[in-house]
Amino acid sequence: MNSDIQSIVLSEKQIAEKVEKAAKWLDAKFEGTQSVPLMISVLKGSVMFFCDLVRAMDTPVQIDFMTVSSYGSSSESSGMPRIVMDLAASVEGRDVVLVEDIVDSGNTLVKMRDLISGRGAKSFTVVTLFDKPSRRTVNVSADYSCFEIGNEFIVGYGLDYAQKYRNLPYVGILKREIYEK
Ligand code: PRP
Numbered sequence: 001m002n003s004d005i006q007s008i009v010l011s012e013k014q015i016a017e018k019v020e021k022a023a024k025w026l027d028a029k030f031e032g033t034q035s036v037p038l039m040i041s042v043l044k045g046s047v048m049f050f051c052d053l054v055r056a057m058d059t060p061v062q063i064d065f066m067t068v069s070s071y072g073s074s075s076e077s078s079g080m081p082r083i084v085m086d087l088a089a090s091v092e093g094r095d096v097v098l099v100e101d102i103v104d105s106g107n108t109l110v111k112m113r114d115l116i117s118g119r120g121a122k123s124f125t126v127v128t129l130f131d132k133p134s135r136r137t138v139n140v141s142a143d144y145s146c147f148e149i150g151n152e153f154i155v156g157y158g159l160d161y162a163q164k165y166r167n168l169p170y171v172g173i174l175k176r177e178i179y180e181k
Helices: 012-029 047-056 107-118
Strands: 005-010 038-043 062-069 082-085 095-103 123-131 144-148 171-174
Touching (some): 005 012, 012 047, 012 123, 047 095, 095 107
Parallel strands (some): 038 095, 095 123
Antiparallel strands (some): 005 171, 062 082
């Protein structure tokens, strides 16, 4: 698996430092709030980031999961995210924090925002590990982004290519020959 990686973009240590900062930002945001925020992991890409993020927070939170998919097995987004698995919890009246691994075209975020607002959430906050603003096709942005990146095709720490490489502990750029085969 490691031999498919051209270069490492973020080491485990660099990721951990950014996760810690994001957790502190959320703790400050919810300081003094009586209600318990509902943290939602958008599966599958955000799972590693999500687990590290909630464990780095002091704020008591509840967690839930939603599987949304738009890439299939290609490296290009289809532009039509599908809900593969819905939440278990109700979001009505809740402070919702959506945790993403990457905001690319923004289609997934728009879909989630409309859905969660439509279900009556009190507030909606988006935290993403990566933001690719140059790829945006819809006008949407995260409230907190750990890293802004260009158009590199990155994998690892939850991010995949054809469902592989999610379990790399770091984030790297895939060798071109892997996805141009
Ligand atoms: C990826 C990523 C985001 C979304 C971002 O998910 O996890 O949810 O795409 O792209 P967008 O801004 O263009 O909508 P993907 O559909 O690949 O599913 P995965 O999380 O299971 O990898």
